[in-house]
Amino acid sequence: MAATTSVTLPESVLAQYARFSLYNSPYPAHDAGCAIDLYPEPPCDGRTTIAPSPVSGTVRETRTVRAPQQPYAVEHDHLILIDCEGPDDCAGLTARLLHVDPTVAAGDRVDRGDSLGELVRAGFFAPWVDNHLHVGFRSPEQNPYRASGSLPLELGVDPQPLDWDGTGTVVATGDTDAILDAPAHPNPGAEFAGVHADSGEPNSSSRSSSERHSDGGGVLDGGLPHYDGGGLLASSGAGPAAAELVSLNGDRLGVRSGDDGRSIAWDDVTVTANGEPITGLSLFCARDSDFGVKLICPERAFEIGDAVQVRVRPER
Template sequence: MAVTLGEEVLGQYQRFSLYNSPYPAHDAGCAIDLYPGTLRNGRTTAAPSPVAGTVLETKTVRAPPKPYAPENDHLILLECASPASVEGLVARVLHVEPTVSAGDRVEIGDSLGRLVRAGFFAPWVDNHLHVGFRRPAQNPHRASGSLPLEVGVEVRGLEWSGRGTVVATGETYAVLDEPRHPSPGSDFVGIRADGAGVLDGGLPHYDDGGLHGGCDGVVRLNGDALGAANGRTISWDEVAVTANGEVITGLSFFCARDADFGAKLIHPGHDLRVGDAVSVRVGPLERADEPADR
């Protein structure tokens, strides 16, 4: 059984990703991260509910220790009443400090509480809701075991040459102005692989990625092999990502509808500044020191 999330659910958020996570809960696209904020407002604390239903339970859980994160995270369990695709299922929502309690009724878009940056987050990850769905008879507290998810909205693939100008930075990342969203606020877009399919996931810093609307076989970007797709799941090759010839942690692929969309480079300790021109390539590890403009 696969659960389809359409506009009624995804329309509450600026971005989403099925694969941009190192945790097994996301394996095979069985969980989704929903981002209310844009790339330049990624630390918003708004937590609109993806579903309507009744709160079954809220629970405080221990998170991995990180110097920038609180000690605990939170789990909210919701018995889903709508949309129809999730009716009767139990939604698991993480990373929200709840202002709701067991027995409360919520509608789609109602506030569940306040987003928290738990120790499950890498430092470059923006605030989001982690959401998965279970049948009522399944254990709702185990991290893994949620049903596979399908995206029931069109995701437009945008060609990207691997080049761009830095328009925003944080301590661990930089965002480029390319590719540009052609109609912000409407369609979801993502970076298109060569041929077909929209890339999803962290390359290569997470083991697997995804390809929305793609097919089996070798997945490439600007001629560079990224890995092999089996269905929509990509097993990344052992590759290195370079920015202006320097090896960086990687690229963050996701789907977005906001005007801030652009390629996101993960590079802790970088010295990139707004206005810098950047050229990105992907190659096997032994080619990591080759010039970016080869």
């Protein structure tokens, strides 16, 4: 049997979750989109969210690992290894999952969608990161315990690219972040969407929407610029041949890097909100109606109802 070089996550897997990100992480495990963070929908009562399994298979092992100490997080995280069954690309591979306090044990059989336990808020998280499952896949000959080394992931969905002019109104706030009401999700619950990179060329935001969507761009994914890089998740027809430069509203963000055609190395830039610097933007794909750009701003406070204009400026 030929060696597995990548794993495609079909819509049936991703549709279990409200949001996902391949690149919005500071950890090398996510380099080149080799791991995914899956964000389940919170229950109506707002209590700790259960973690639905993205795969079917047999639990090989669970183990408790020490996490970095943070005042807002628990001291330990947990690793769950599942030997996957078909019918998807993951058949014969080992799924490696983190950030779940397991209610399963070695030898247990799980089906996709079964609860693996409760999500934990571990010290690996930045304070603005919501609870989620970290998932990667290893082939049988790979070490499943190393933090890095998972197979590259491909998406079985085409995220809808949403034009965003950099403006919005604050609709929610936290100690380190604020959520805008824009861009609005056009079809919540039915498809994933994210912020569209408006062109491969800076200073082109005056082009029409149809022109910008035909330029081979895609949906931005990552922490801009507070993590080293991000990704451009392709919509239909886009791929490695798309433009090398990546921009947003005419502001250059960076260049595509590596051989995968979608990783982005951010330029040395600063994100501003109403002309003042903030830590950055959290960019991801979502299918829920509460989707909107997340400002990462522990250095300043916003109030609900504040109007915000976001720009990305080169460092002087």
